Amino acid sequence: MRLQYILRRLAFLIGVIWTAATLNWLLPHLAPRDPVVEQITQQVAMQGLSADALEEQIASRKALFGLDRPLWQQYLDYMWRILHFDLGFSINNYPTTVNQLIAQSVWYTLGVVGTATILAFFIGTLLGALLGWQKSPKILSALIPPLMIFQATPAFVIALVLIYYLAFRAKLFPLSRAWDMFITVDWSDIKFLLNVVHHAMLPALSLILVSVGGWGLGMRAMMVTVEGDDYMTFAEAKGLKGTRLFFRYALRNALLPQITSLAVRLGTIVSGSTLVEVYFQYPGLGSRLNNAIGTFDYYVISGIVFFLVTGIALTTFLVDMVYPLLDPRISYQRGT
């Protein structure tokens, strides 16, 4: 039974990765745009090569990327390379591979998105639990409208307001980038590290503000449901202390569905961070993606999207694997 559950989840994971890879390969073939031709024409326009050299260049560049072979062969070839995590080269700065570009920027994104997700989860869950708890002071419910507004708004719009008020007007935080322009880059220097953290705070804050609402409102609804359960009435009748009821009985049981919604929320927060990074000129994957869109460097665009989709699918898979351990009630026969 347990094996069947794992296999089903694994098949699903492979399905997601296969779909993403196929989309990556298929889209440029459906499109009227040809990344290679566009890139080279642009270079020619700037450097002034003659037209026959142009044809030759396009042909040789296409051969380089394997675009002169039959379609099915290209597809199998692409899948084979994807299996080996080979995402190809950047068309723009040719010798650089997409993997190298991702390796340069992934840590910034991971740092900001990871921190924001963890903090938003804890703050939102606790806040939601308090909001759903009947004995909480009534004044807390004043928090619901702002939570809803933040949750409804895209992170980069919140980011703009934060940049204007906290960075430009109040000068509490730096406006953009990952560290000061004139600081010596030295990852073992505590002063430099503090500078990096200081720069990451505002992007993280905008992501936290938009995601706290989701965690909070979800938790609140679960708390209300749990509170109506019989074991809660029984525990209360036994005369258990309020804090014990809150943490051990209500919060613990209401927490589980929160974990299943992690996958959806990760997707939202990663999409959100793409734009937030652009607006903070933060050198993570989002900014890379934006630069690649600007120059139509298709392999970089598709490579980064594929990397993020795979990352989220893998995290979801891991959560699915851990979840039955957390909730023994879940049956392995038919996964939820």
Next chain:
Amino acid sequence: MGEFLRYVQRNPSLGWGLGILLLLLLFSTVGRIFVNKDDAYALATIPDLPPTLDSEYLDKMGEVQGFQAKLEQLRLAMRPTFGTDSQGKGLLASLVYGTGMTLQIGAIAGIIGIGIGTILGFVSGYYAGSLFDNIVTSIVDVVLTMPGFLILILIASSLADPDELEVAQMGLIVSVTSWAFPTRAIRSQVMSMRERPFVMMAKLSGMSGPEIILKELMPNLLPYLVMSLAQSVYGGVMGSLGLQGLGIGDRRQPWLGMTIYWLNYYAAFLRGMWWWILEPVGVIILLLTSLTLISFGLDEVANPRVRRRV
């Protein structure tokens, strides 16, 4: 009408949501009387003006004869009321036309999403366990695991010339990801309703599957479908704002996301042009919050039990 008002008192989310949305719709329709459409595009007026009234034109209003001429003077005077951006767009005109266009993009995506979602959701929910249902649920599961916005970026940046995308095309692109969630939600609603006695009754009296779906299930799920539509339009607006924020789409248009794109491009916050930041941000927040409130409110209409619980 009176009954509706009394109901809204019990369901404040719906009331607030509809109220704000109505206000925005009025702003973007009646507002058109007071602005020229040209002012919403670049080079219309003097750049970088803070919010003011152009008194020169206001004075001229008294001098000119005829309603049409007076209105024209008023429009010219209103140009900088909300300030102007650094390309010389009047922000009032920009927001009046942009709000409507942004909502249009969202509505196109939302309606397509709900259309596909309703068909797939009803059929696969009613024939749950069939091959069709299995295929639909697998595809929906896969699509929902992928972050929709990134897929939109992939599609938008490769499919056509992204700088030429118009309102309808923008809506079409966003609708690529907007059908999956409604499909799943409607399917699960249909599945729970399929076992109810009235459906059994219809089956026993010899109604065919499609007939039951159209005549028995659909009318009962109408409030739920309207709620899904509100959610879907919200998703469409969100998706298109994100794409525009990256500069994908026709950048000359006064769409709300494009206004945000340009204010970042020209670093409005470094120049202290607060009006250029706060006005579009305010409208975006109002628009998205109203759509969220409406779907919360309609959720109460569709599942009255939720109301009693909370």
